[in-house]
Each structure stands twice: as C-alpha cells, then as structure tokens.
Amino acid sequence: MKGLGRKTSLLLVLAVIATALTGAAYSLWYEDVAVNAQVATGNLDVTFSRFQCDESEDADREGEYFDDGYYYVAKEVGSFTRTNTPSDSLTLTITNGYPGYAVDCKVDVQNIGNVPVHVEREFFDFDLDNDGDFDDLHIECTASGGFQQPDCRNLNPVTFPWTSTANTAPIYTRWVNGLGCQLHTGDRNAGDLFIGIRQPAAENTTYRVRMTFQFNQWNESGWSGCYTPKNEPVTPVAHP
DSSP states (O other): OHHHHHHHHHHHHHHHHHHHHHHHHHOOOOOOOOOOOOOOOOOOOEEEEEEEEEESBOGGGTTSEEETTEEOBSOOOOEEEEEOSSTTEEEEEEESOOTTOEEEEEEEEEEOSSSOEEEEEEEEEEEOSSSSOOOSEEEEOOOOSSSSOOEEESSOOOSSTTTOOSSOOSEEEEEEOOTTOEEOTTOEEEEEEEEEEOTTOOTTOOOEEEEEEEEEEGGGOSEEETTEESSSSOOOOOOO
C-alpha cells in the first residue's frame, strides 16, 4: 500500500506540474504603447487696417495739381462713403460727384492670422447704371515680372482723364499695390486707390466701384513674390 501511495502522490505532483506548464504555454502578458498625434491647424485671416482718403476739394489749394490729371477745386460739394460688406471687398460710393471730383485713398490690408499669405488676385467691379448690381464692367489686376509696382486701371493713362472724351467711361479708377507679395503675421500691404469722375458722367446718377481681394496661403499661390508670377502669363490660383 505504501508503494501505491507513493505512486499516486507522484502522479498528482506530475499532473500539477503538467497543468502549470500547460498554463504557462497558453498565458501571455502584454502591454500596449500608443503614439497619439495632435494636429492644430493655423488660421488664414486678412483684414483692412487703413482706409484714408483725400478729396480734390480744397479752397486753399484751388488750381494745384491733385493727382493723375485732376486738380484741386474750391467748392465743397462731393462726398464719399465706403463699406466692407462682404468683408473681403471694399466698396466706394461717391455722392454729389461731378466731372473733376476725385478721391485718392490709402488702403492697407494686414495679415492677422498665423499662416503666411500671398496677395493672389484683385478685381474691380463697377455699377455704372445705378441698379445696385456690379455687373457693368469687370477688371482683374495683373502684373508681370519685375520690381515695378503694377498699375490697374479701367482706362489707359491720359493727360487729362476727366476732360478727355476719347472714352465714354464715367469714372476713372487706378489701383497700385503689392500684387503677389507675401504677408507674414502682422505684415501690411499698402495700396493706393484713386477714383475720379469724368466728363461723360451723367447727372443724378450714383456710380459704385467694388474691389475684391483674394489671399491664398503661401504654398498654394501662383506668385513667387511681389509682382513676380511663377508663370507668364500670370496664372494665379483661384478659389476651389
């Protein structure tokens, strides 16, 4: 009986060891190590930071040269207002205008976002029939390579644009700025907007000029720098 007991005990021990080995074979300890990536995008935001205009009406300077063929007059008759609706456009309205009245405006736009931008595209749209729609004339400003600031005009330069009758346009518009320039956070782009009433203008009519700006992030632009397009002719990148 003693021998049988020893055998039984030995078998039990072997069974326990076998069970333990079996458990070790099928047990797995593990730990996951994860990498979490967080991406915070920047923002593209440009705003008008200055809009300051001088008028061609000044009794103390009557007869002096104002700008681009226009001269100061003594009367205080005309006035102008501007609106920024929508926010990416600038609309200038002249009230009580007359042939010879003009305004010369300094307009700055500023990058207040944290993504560098290029001044991608600039448009002029005109309301010349007083219907409230800016569909009578459309001009897109362009520039070729070089360091000369581009002029964007609705008329070819003439000596006296307000008295010339060679073209029937009632208003003369000129815009000069840094088309294609890159603006980092806080940078400003200064422009000069000139609008003058011409001889063909009709009485009792309100003419409106709207200028629209498009700014693209710097790596999605058709410009390599100020006045310098990546391709000739200019192929700026439009809104998708």
